[in-house]
Amino acid sequence: MTVSRLFVRLSVFAVTAAAAAIAAAQPAAPGSLPPAVDRVARAFITQGALEAPIRFLASDLLEGRGPASRGDELARLYLQTQLEGMGYQPAFANGAWQQPFDIVGIKAQFPKTWNFTGKTGAVNLAWHEDFIAASGQQKDQVSVPSTELVFVGYGIQAPEYQWDDYKGANLAGKILVMMNNDPDWDPNLFAGKRRLYYGRWDYKYESAARQKAAGAIIIHTTPSAGYPFQVVQSSWGGEQFELPAGSEARLAFRAWATEDAVRRLVKSAGYDLDKLIESAHSRDFKPVPLGVTTSLAFTNTISRVKTANVGGVLPGNDPKLAPQVLIYSAHHDHFGIGEPDKSGDKIYHGAVDNASGCAQVLAIARAFAALPQRPRRTIMALFVAGEERGLLGSAYYAQHPSVPAGRIAANINIDGGNIFGRSRDAVEISYGKSSLDTVAEGVAKSQGRTLVGDQYPDRGYYYRSDQFSFAKIGVPALYFSEGTDIIGKPAGWGKQQHDEWELKKYHQPSDKLEDNWNFDGMIQDAQLYMLTGWQIAQADALPTWKPGDEFEAARKRALADPAAKSN
Ligand SMILES: [Zn+2]
DSSP states (O other): HHHHHHHHHHHHHHHTTTHHHHHHHHHHOOTTTTTTHHHHHHHHHHHHOOOOOOOHSSSSGGGOTTTTSSHHHHHHHHHHHHHHTOOOEBBBBBBSSSSEEEEEEEEEEEEHHHHHEEEEEEEEEEBBTEEEEESSSOSSEEEEEEEEEEOTTOEEEEEGTEEEEEEEEOOOOOOEEESSOOOOOSTTTTTSSOOOGGSHHHHHHHHHTTTTTTTEEEEEHHHHHHHHHHHHHHHOOOOOSEEEOSOOOOEEEEEEEEHHHHHHHHTTOOOOHHHHHHHHSSTTOOEEEEEEEEEEEEEEEEEEEEEEEEEEEEOSTTTTTTTTTEEEEEOOOOOOESSOOSSOOOEEOOIIIIIIIHHHHHHHHHHHHHHSSSOSSSEEEEEEEEEEESSSSHHHHHHHHOOOOGGEEEEEEEOOOOBBOOOOOETTTTTSTTTTTHHHHHHHHHTOOEEEEEEEEEGGGSSSHHHHHHTTTTTTEEEOOOOOOOOOSSSHHHHHHHHHHHHHHTTTTOOOOOOBBBBBHHHHHHHHHHHHHHHHHHOOOOBOOOOOOOOHHHHHHHSSGGGOOOO
């Protein structure tokens, strides 16, 4: 134990002496919040505790924390030394605070025109206007010999929904044409309007790769994607970032095409796109070989940089439960230095996104370290890298976890923070997925707040930050968003502020720490996360996914792994 940690603990004892003595003598029943824990949350999760790390991480000197930059290294050293000062221990093997990994950048040069041959003639798709694609391979040259297009409906295999679009068809070497989203027209199918992982493009491409397909083309429609084709053009047209390729199956390319372009393609084979789509709205759907052929060759420019996740642990005090870990995560990276905005500023400060998340994890970590009695399970503070490049740091951690996945009790991920004031509501994006809802609901209630679910369930926010990497390996993961029912403000004000922020500051140099920030809501939220985590760390049983949840099978596999057994 370090001197500073001892000092912190002693000072808390002084503040909360009576309550602490009671808590130490009589461990609280799981599910209830002892006053000492609440007092520590209030004493350590304060405006100063949140604002100071944001001031540092979002300063010009940190240069926007772009992966592998000097600012990135400084941010990591800062986070690591903060944890060290609190008395945390290094999270990684051989006493390492950091888990380094490479980010591979791929800039593909696709042909300006992509030629297809159907029964009734040729169809040419124009780059950018009709199609956008990214390389699936980390190689200088990629080519796909002449092969056939097969329409595979949604491209979904979901045993828990008795859904399999492939029906055992041999799709090796083919190009799969797939619909976006998941079956959403019937509330009894999948999750109705709520988009599941099965409905996301990343699932589609992984699913096609498992079929050993050569490539996949997702049909873009604005309703099924949730955004216009311009978003595809801007986010897929430039350099793409990935973890180094391993032994996993990979497509040669991952493409998007407009609905109109695909309509022309299938028409050249005598098919009507609307009828094909209609036929895919059924469990009995079978893949349709379209009789359209194409080949493709393109070149890549490949780069590699190094960055790292940062993590520390506070060992649990119950010998039986201490091998299990509750992970608080927040990404530390942002976009670095880039295109200047109208004011000429080119530093992407990332104050809300995500210096504020790092600050909350630091404050929570400090509060846990200051408790008169450590929680039963181990607490880990994990600052992941490369989130803005596609959840890369958390994906790397999930592939190389510091403890086996079956021993990770839960994840609470923080990406962003409320800067508009205290709210009557608390928004849990992950609501409806796991037993953690009840825990968070109880804590929110003790704060006098109402816990509500994702307000935009069709946008798939659950899959868009680092909690998703944990869910994929089966770890029940909580993800919140800021409340919008702001106390003392008229109805709709909070949402209006949030929308305005998103328009003017999200992923722009103007996401800076400003004097008009109101920290009261962020304090309230971080206390909610800390107290929710404390209960998870204390409970006899591990949290569980709701029966039938899309990630339940992964959890079963993780728990069955002999390495997951404690001790
Ligand atoms: Zn972001």
